[in-house]
Amino acid sequence: MSTSVLIQFSLFAALTSIILLINSLRKDKSKYAHLPFPPGPKPLPIIGNALDLPQEREYATYHEWSKLYGDVIHAQAFGQHILIINSVDAARELLDKRSGIHSDRPHVPMVHDPALMHMDWSFPMMRYDARWKRHRRLFVQHLNPVAMEAYSDKILATAHGFLRNVLADPTTFHRSLKHAIGSILLGVVYGYEVLPENDPFVKLAEDTVTLTTDAISPAWVPGNKFKPYAAKDQGKAVPSVVSKGLAEITQTDTPDPEKLDDLMKLGAVMYAAGADTTITPVQFAILNAILNPEIQRRAQAELNSVLASPDSRAFRLPTFEDMSALPYITALMKESLRWVPVQPISLPHASLEEDEFRGWRIPKGSIILPNAWTMLHNEAMYKDPFVFRPERFLRHGDHQPEPDPSGMGVFGFGRRACPGDHIAEKVIGIELASLFAVFNFAPPKDNDGNDIDLTYATIPGSEFILHTPHYPCSITVRSKIAEERILGTTE
Numbered sequence: 346m347s348t349s350v351l352i353q354f355s356l357f358a359a360l361t362s363i364i365l366l367i368n369s370l371r372k373d374k375s376k377y378a379h380l381p382f383p384p385g386p387k388p389l390p391i392i393g394n395a396l397d398l399p400q401e402r403e404y405a406t407y408h409e410w411s412k413l414y415g416d417v418i419h420a421q422a423f424g425q426h427i428l429i430i431n432s433v434d435a436a437r438e439l440l441d442k443r444s445g446i447h448s449d450r451p452h453v454p455m456v457h458d459p460a461l462m463h464m465d466w467s468f469p470m471m472r473y474d475a476r477w478k479r480h481r482r483l484f485v486q487h488l489n490p491v492a493m494e495a496y497s498d499k500i501l502a503t504a505h506g507f508l509r510n511v512l513a514d515p516t517t518f519h520r521s522l523k524h525a526i527g528s529i530l531l532g533v534v535y536g537y538e539v540l541p542e543n544d545p546f547v548k549l550a551e552d553t554v555t556l557t558t559d560a561i562s563p564a565w566v567p568g569n570k571f572k573p574y575a576a577k578d579q580g581k582a583v584p585s586v587v588s589k590g591l592a593e594i595t596q597t598d599t600p601d602p603e604k605l606d607d608l609m610k611l612g613a614v615m616y617a618a619g620a621d622t623t624i625t626p627v628q629f630a631i632l633n634a635i636l637n638p639e640i641q642r643r644a645q646a647e648l649n650s651v652l653a654s655p656d657s658r659a660f661r662l663p664t665f666e667d668m669s670a671l672p673y674i675t676a677l678m679k680e681s682l683r684w685v686p687v688q689p690i691s692l693p694h695a696s697l698e699e700d701e702f703r704g705w706r707i708p709k710g711s712i713i714l715p716n717a718w719t720m721l722h723n724e725a726m727y728k729d730p731f732v733f734r735p736e737r738f739l740r741h742g743d744h745q746p747e748p749d750p751s752g753m754g755v756f757g758f759g760r761r762a763c764p765g766d767h768i769a770e771k772v773i774g775i776e777l778a779s780l781f782a783v784f785n786f787a788p789p790k791d792n793d794g795n796d797i798d799l800t801y802a803t804i805p806g807s808e809f810i811l812h813t814p815h816y817p818c819s820i821t822v823r824s825k826i827a828e829e830r831i832l833g834t835t836e
């Protein structure tokens with residue numbers, strides 16, 4: 346769901362609320378009422394900027410607005426105040442340093458109301474309250490970088506399964522990638538082994554993510570169907586978040602139903618928040634390597650130096666231990682996260698209290714939209730920001746590495762910042778290393794044998810989570826030995 350749709354629902358609620366309208370016309374007695382709002386497009390009476398707010402590709406419009414109005418922009422519609430934050434400095438000041446005030450999420454009736462989508466169980470959308478704190482704590486307890494090490498073998502085995510699928514049928518690349526990321530998340534959360542094709546649980550999970558108009562809680566949320574898998578794992582070798590959590594909760598004679606409920610809902614959120622997002626940077630990295638063969642050449646030269654040439658008997662597949670010796674692959678991952686940020690406009694924050702910032706007034710209940718697109722294309726931070734250039738993150742000659750995009754808006758800010766950032770980077774890094782170690786990627790050919798130009802696929806769409814437009818590509822295995830190594834990995 347795009348942020349503009351979210352905002353529209355909020356605006357709809359505001360429009361239908363006569364009280365809100367009356368309040369907006371009353372004399373304002375708030376502490377900072379004398380202060381101006383930040384600059385922004387001139388509002389019309391009552392409807393404010395409702396007609397100015399973009400319906401699609403908001404990030405592009407807000408990027409243009411940033412050139413006119415600066416790094417903090419104010420807009421309003423039907424009494425709802427909206428702040429668009431275009432710089433990392435302003436985001437850090439408001440969302441990091443004042444996170445106690447600006448970490449709420451807007452109440453979106455369509456999303457939160459029990460009679461509508463009833464998604465209030467999903468902690469990315471939760472209000473900033475005790476329940477959100479419990480969910481966040483649970484996430485960090487089970488999925489911090491140290492805890493995640495228990496799942497490294499699972500992630501690596503899934504990467505190998507992905508290579509086998511691509512080798513068997515390169516035309517399934519995009520589908521196999523989606524399958525691999527989904528398998529990792531369902532494996533980590535539930536210890537569940539996804540079927541190679543048409544897995545019913547993947548289908549169920551995807552339907553839950555995409556069919557968000559379903560008004561009732563999805564059937565799998567309370568763990569009805571997954572629970573047996575997770576429970577089955579207890580005491581066995583396969584660790585999973587839910588099996589570990591269940592083991593803890595059921596240690597006592599009277600397991601706490603609230604904890605059980607939190608755990609199951611957390612599991613559902615992991616797939617929803619992680620599956621779709623983690624695919625995009627892999628797709629953009631491969632696309633750019635096809636468009637610019639030098640990227641592929643450098644990635645493979647680096648991999649050869651660590652894993653041996655794929656023509657040599659010494660050649661092996663990469664592991665997590667190799668990642669620290671693969672700075673170019675890491676830089677490629679970072680550039681893919683930066684160049685097209687997966688969520689160009691981050692999830693909206695909301696202000697619990699009125700605030701003052703740089704002499705401007707931020708009313709209570711304001712919606713705050715961090716515009717990662719503009720932050721990550723800021724010329725002062727990133728030279729030629731619209732050029733895809735992994736080496737910007739490497740030290741060479743006098744060149745100092747440009748700022749790591751993970752702290753510059755890719756994963757949001759403050760207490761609501763993405764808690765899955767390290768999982769995403771771990772997965773993207775090993776997928777890229779594995780793919781470039783064994784495959785060559787090239788443009789597909791048309792019927793006359795000419796390269797098809799894939800430049801069209803560099804222009805992302807308008808979704809809340811951006812993806813590459815679908816692109817075909819030619820994938821060939823680098824050598825006979827590389828093929829043997831792929832086939833040598835076990836199911």
Ligand code: HEM
Nearest residue numbers: 469618619622623687691692756757758761762763765769
């Ligand atoms: C490339 C991959 C990913 C990107 C770019 C990304 C980005 C984001 C962003 C921008 C937010 C909103 C932050 C804010 O409100 O300031 C967010 C929230 C969240 N993400 Fe991610 N994410 C990714 C992968 C993941 C993964 C793999 C998981 C879980 C396994 C995950 C779980 C979450 C959760 C639970 C939240 C909500 C946090 C809260 O509201 O407290 N994300 N993510």
